[in-house]
Amino acid sequence: MSPRFADPSAPSLPLWLVRPGESGPAFPQDTGAATRQWAMAQGFKGNAGQVCLLPAPDGTISGALYGIGPVAAATGRPPRERYLLARAAETLPSGNWRLACQPDGFDAALGALGWLFAQYRFARYKKAEPPSAWLVCPDNVDQTRLLALAGGEFLARDLINTPTSDMGPAELEQAARDLADRYSAEISVTAGDQLLAQNFPMIHAVGRAGAQAPRLLDLRFPGDGPRVTLVGKGVCFDTGGLDIKPAASMALMKKDMGGAANVLGLAETMARLGLTRDIRLRVLIPAVENAISSNAFRPGDILTSRKGLTVEVNNTDAEGRLVLADALALADEEAPELLISMATLTGAARVALGPDLPPFFCDDDRVAAALQASGRDHADPIWRMPFWEPYESMIEPAIADLDNAPGGGFAGAITAALFLRRFTGRARHYAHFDIYGWQPSAAPGRPKGGAGQGMRAILNALPGILT
Template structure:
């Protein structure tokens, strides 16, 4: 397992360098209020208050006396999720404390982004994140933000690890390590035992993998009191597409096809670290969709745990198959809330791009809570519909369900409708169709694996579950 970096706030407020956050329009009046030598230095350095600029200002003895961070204007900030994280990347190592200029309502978001800027994936090459550390601004919930950052770092580490070192067994090890840290319990059903315990579609998708990468269902439980929350994460540790083989251009990022499982483990870490009064259950069907003589085939018909039959019209639509058995299993316990996360469809990316996490829910309270909390933790989400009129598209006639409807329309919606057949009816169920990957480096978000939707849900949980 990679060693997840500790993303924490600096503690030495007295020894930290004061940091002034300055909007472009506020620079001139700020300079007028400063000693002449400070104003001269800042102007000579080229600091304008533009977004993510940084400037060290020396004192009489030449040592830094203060730092400035550009905060741009409202239009520029609207295009950047974490503004101060960009300035932090331009500051030298050391501790900094906010002295002025940061709006109170932005303090939590900006402090969280600064924590994220400290992340780096260094398992295979020595590297580090931003070394400038922030003292937690007054009034923010520092422990909570550190718990969120630690969960996010776990998610990023798991996604970033290549499939050679992150197969089903390694994903199980990650779940066991997390459980050991927080006193949770883990049960795992592996290989042929999946058939004996009625998880036929998890077995079918993963049976062609090498024996040491055998399919499994990971079942983590934590907490004995409170409402029951069940998280289900897609754990396809590599997706070749199966016999409907992906082209090389589509296979290149398939190490991230376990992004749903990485997300629910990161979210579980947040929940357990904050000791939320819930009964938490995490279900991860962990498989490799490989090609071999016993791989499942196009037009096979599989019988699911729930008893619904599924015609396989594309072996590359395997994520919904493994999730279906896990969702059916989770629903048997009738949790108060069940959420699935999966890197499920390209259609979702076409609809909203890589930056937004689309989700599906029939529950207006869930939607309202997610929309409200997403803005606070800079975790954008967008509701898509469980559109009833498309139900017929997933009914092939020869079987109860079709795993890959023809036509190419509404692919994310039909996949979500497919999953809902196994989670419901009568259950509070929400599904996230995430991308799990940042295509380029941005402030607070390094290129590579990234969490989506988990922070918004974590912030919404107290209201949704009456905690």
């Protein structure tokens, strides 16, 4: 389904937003004494997520109070619930609702976005109950922008949630073609042995054992201005290759194309907002399945990359960086103003920061600060980690230029990022995002399953980075 707001001309019920106070809830002035007494009798305190339905004289519902907790800035900590109104969308009775007030410190745009995010349902294989509580877009909020943000998020979630039986390299290609058709973008696809002929040897090596041919998807959106290139890892399933994963580690590997899903979702939002008119947006996705067959690449193989660097394969389960390397080398040949890679790349990143806080790597302090501030301000948290130069020697084996899986077990997210950086150098700015792409347990506005990460942080930081 597509996200939507309620028709503002249709009847709607008022929703008062209330914060806790020192001596009780900080009720808005236009709530009467009877309403306040009713709420206090129900134990309503204004804590985040609390709902108090208000009765009309005829026994119907006349509105509701909804607790939004203290101002986040006052606590100095991010709120436990990222989207304050998402829980309201999931718990209020069916019907149309409108915000009757907007307390100081409340971000109405973020609240409305959370309400939209709560509408998401993945119903491709199983019937799901549709949303029943709808929000009238608040005053002074850009409805078009919020619907574009939610549309990009929904696309990323759908792509990740779809199992590989219906989202292999060919189906991921079709998703990219559909996006290109919607926004008059050009798309070219290099597949199978054409990858060797056109010098993408590592994409070919990783994907040649798959049931579907490996391919490189290349989308260019019509526009003029600085070059911005997004590269997303599109490993549609990762068995680990000949270094096969145990069954438990394979359970979520349909999400190993989460980087591709995120760059497609980001491109969807940018195109819907018309931002692609003022930049030259390019999206590159190496789409493969890391499978096992007689022609699978092997531990110990030496691969020669598009850039000419040789790579010793010390673990076939570190395949994402191999396919990204060829795509990054291609992207870097144009010397874009901004080059971004997104990938579900390392377990080390999850160990360091958990599933909810993806690390990113960037050498430019100004760009990194813009990205991190944007993530903080738009409830899309990310955390900077270093391209730590002293670890460069860890990715330099004895018999090749690079090692795709250095031993020792230390700094796995950093060494992977350092590996990718070797395939850039002409781009003015490069940032790499090591995302998880998955919500492991349901939270308001974030159902269990595929998740966008870093998209809004990047989107809202772009104007500052490109100036």
